[in-house]
Amino acid sequence: HFQVALKTDALCRQQILSADRIVIAKSEEVSEQPLSNLVSTISKINPAAPISLSTFGVESPVPKLPAPTEIYETTLVNEGAPTTVVSLPIPKEVGWVEFTVWLSALLHARGDTILRVKGVLHTDEGPILLQSVRKVMQQPEILPAVKSSFTSKDIVLIGEGMNQEALLASLSSFFGEQR
Incomplete structure (x- = not known):
């Protein structure tokens, strides 16, 4: 999704500019030429940040790639609502299924302004890791x-104009209607 994000989302370029290092995830889903274009574009934006790949969570160096055929461009400057991070405490009485329905609805409605969602939701089955990028929920x-030492009851949302009070009100309203 990088090429589209670079053209439509000013924050995309800002994140690359400010990165100390860059890991390209899901690299196995991209053929060599688009990967070469991606790596070259990122290197042009931030030549100081080392770049590596991640395949199924395993990091590796960037292999030798063909010469790039295109460097992706953007004319956007950093405009729009500031990026905010909200830690959303999940009430103990909130069920896993109900929560995922609410989160899916939130991502559908506001996915263009929500960059990331990450957290551990505690369920009867054990702790469940939740992650999303934009509207795409993993x-x-x-x-x-061994990893069940996670004790946080919060889900973190990173996006434009995130408001903890409004999100908690939405969550409470949704669960009030569900009961």
């Missing part, structure tokens, strides 16, 4: 017992 993962 498959929830039940964490193994």
Whole structure:
């Protein structure tokens, strides 16, 4: 999604500019030429940040790639609402299924302004890792017992104009209607 994000989202370029290092995730889903274009574009934006790849969570160096055929451009400057980070405490009585319905509705309605969602939701099955990028929710993962030391009851949302009070009101309103 990088090429589109670079053209439509001023924050995309800002994140690359400010990065100390860059890891390209899901690199196995991209063929060599677009990967070469991506790596070259990122290197042009931030030549000081080392770049690596991540395939199924395993980091590796960037292999030798063909010469780039295109450097992706953007004319955007950093405009729009400031990026905010909200830690959303999840009430104990909130069920896993109900929460995911609410989160799916939130991502559908505001996914263009929500950059990331990440957190651990505690369920009867054990702790479940939740992650999303924009509107794309990754498959929830039940964490193994060794990782069950996660004690946070919060889900973190990163996006434009995030407001903890409004999100909590939305969550409370949704659960009030569900009961």
